[in-house]
Every structure is written in C-alpha cells, then in structure tokens.
Amino acid sequence: MLESSPEQQATAEYVKINSSSLDVQMINSYKSLKPFRENEARAKLLELNDGSKWIFKDEQDAHSAILSIGASSSLFESAAYKLSILFGLVRVPETRLAAIVIDGKVVVGSMQRFASNGLSVFEFDRYAFFSPQRKRRFQKQLVLMQIFDYIIANIDRSSDNYLIAKNGDVIPIDHGISLRVSDLHRIDFNKNVNFDDKIKKIFRQRENQIYLEHLKGINADLLFEIPELSLQQVDLIMARIAHVIDLVGDS
Numbered sequence: 001m002l003e004s005s006p007e008q009q010a011t012a013e014y015v016k017i018n019s020s021s022l023d024v025q026m027i028n029s030y031k032s033l034k035p036f037r038e039n040e041a042r043a044k045l046l047e048l049n050d051g052s053k054w055i056f057k058d059e060q061d062a063h064s065a066i067l068s069i070g071a072s073s074s075l076f077e078s079a080a081y082k083l084s085i086l087f088g089l090v091r092v093p094e095t096r097l098a099a100i101v102i103d104g105k106v107v108v109g110s111m112q113r114f115a116s117n118g119l120s121v122f123e124f125d126r127y128a129f130f131s132p133q134r135k136r137r138f139q140k141q142l143v144l145m146q147i148f149d150y151i152i153a154n155i156d157r158s159s160d161n162y163l164i165a166k167n168g169d170v171i172p173i174d175h176g177i178s179l180r181v182s183d184l185h186r187i188d189f190n191k192n193v194n195f196d197d198k199i200k201k202i203f204r205q206r207e208n209q210i211y212l213e214h215l216k217g218i219n220a221d222l223l224f225e226i227p228e229l230s231l232q233q234v235d236l237i238m239a240r241i242a243h244v245i246d247l248v249g250d251s
Contacts, residue, residue, distance in 0.1 A: 021227035073176030079228035080175035118163025137168030154178035184236035
C-alpha cells in the first residue's frame with residue numbers, strides 16, 4: 001500500500017478539521033456508475049435512484065493530483081460552483097462534495113450535475129448558424145467566463161471544459177485546477193489575449209454594467225461563507241476582483 005504524501009495528509013487533515021462545515025453528501029446506493037467517456041477512468045456518469053445524473057470524480061484516482069497543501073481538486077470544484085452563483089457572471093452546474101460506496105469502500109470526490117442540454121462548440125456552431133442573436137449572446141458569455149476564470153485563477157479552460165446551451169449561455173465545467181494559492185498570488189497571471197481591453201469593452205455597454213455592480217458588492221464576509229475556501233484564498237480572490245474593477249475605472 002502506497003504511503004500518503006505530505007500534501008495528501010494535509011488535505012485529509014483539512015477535511016477532518018472542517019467536516020462540521022463542509023457539506024459532503026453520502027451516497028450508499030444508486031442506479032448506475034460507469035465511465036463517462038471511453039479511455040477516461042476518473043470521470044464517471046452517476047445516476048442516482050431519483051433518476052438525476054451527475055459526473056463523479058474520484059479524489060483518490062491516480063489522475064487527481066493534490067494541487068496545494070490543505071486543498072484538493074474536489075474542494076476547488078465545489079467552491080467554483082458556489083463562487084459562480086455569488087459572482088453572477090456565468091453559472092457552473094450544481095456541484096457537491098460526495099462520498100460514494102463503491103464495491104464496499106467509501107470513495108470521496110466531487111459530483112457535478114450532468115448538463116444534458118449542453119452542446120459542444122462544434123454542435124453550437126451548427127445549431128446557431130442562422131441565429132446571430134444566439135451567437136452574440138455566446139460571445140458575451142465567453143468574455144464573462146474569461147473574467148470568472150481570471151478571478152478564480154482557472155488555468156484549465158479549453159473547448160473541452162465548457163458547454164453551450166441552445167440560447168447561447170456558456171456552461172463552464174471542470175474546475176479542479178483552479179483556486180491554487182500559487183496561481184492566485186500572481187495578479188497578472190491567467191489573463192487571456194487582450195484581457196484588459198475585453199473587460200473594458202464589455203462593461204462599457206450599459207446592459208452589462210449590472211455584472212460590474214454585482215462584483216462591486218462582493219466582500220470578504222460573503223466569501224467566508226464558502227467553507228471550501230481558506231483565509232488566504234479569500235484575500236487573494238478579493239484582490240483579483242478589485243483588479244477587475246480598477247481596470248474598468250481606468251477606462
């Protein structure tokens with residue numbers, strides 16, 4: 001049996017200390033659990049007894065590296081969902097911390113509600129070919145997602161890590177590589193090409209100023225209500241929000 005690394009031990013201790021505040025769903029029975037995609041061992045399609053479908057990611061899987069001391073990819077996934085609600089920029093599908101009984105053993109990880117209405121970029125291009133309004137909505141949502149990714153220091157956003165609803169709304173998924181303290185520390189880290197200009201342009205439009213005003217209303221106390229976040233993460237997220245607001249003020 002492999003010994004736990006210091007990072008894994010720190011994560012276990014973090015979860016133990018915060019077990020009273022972390023909401024972990026215990027799942028003893030379910031309809032089915034199978035690989036989500038061929039040749040992908042970690043992500044599994046979980047169907048619960050109520051018929052709902054989720055993507056479950058095993059924290060213990062070899063492909064799930066502990067990303068920083070005292071935190072794990074499952075915590076990041078859960079925190080990103082809660083932050084998406086708080087920020088109001090884009091909406092991550094409902095995500096929970098979960099403990100599932102598999103072959104008599106309890107496996108800890110995260111579960112994200114399966115976005116059955118989500119289209120790939122290629123599928124959306126075909127669907128929205130004759131709808132300029134949907135394409136414009138998608139382009140705006142894409143920028144809002146880039147702002148969200150910047151604030152949470154998500155470095156793993158590719159066309160495989162978001163879906164698109166038929167109305168053009170972006171559905172961000174896969175946030176296990178985000179909120180790392182080392183990345184959050186670097187205030188200019190994770191900016192897309194022309195990131196500053198994109199922020200200024202989108203918030204100059206009156207219809208989008210509501211997003212900026214919402215960000216201005218975010219404070220540390222609201223972030224402290226998310227138990228998956230550490231004090232250090234809260235401080236660094238607030239610094240990134242302030243940076244976004246300052247960029248608009250300079251325009």
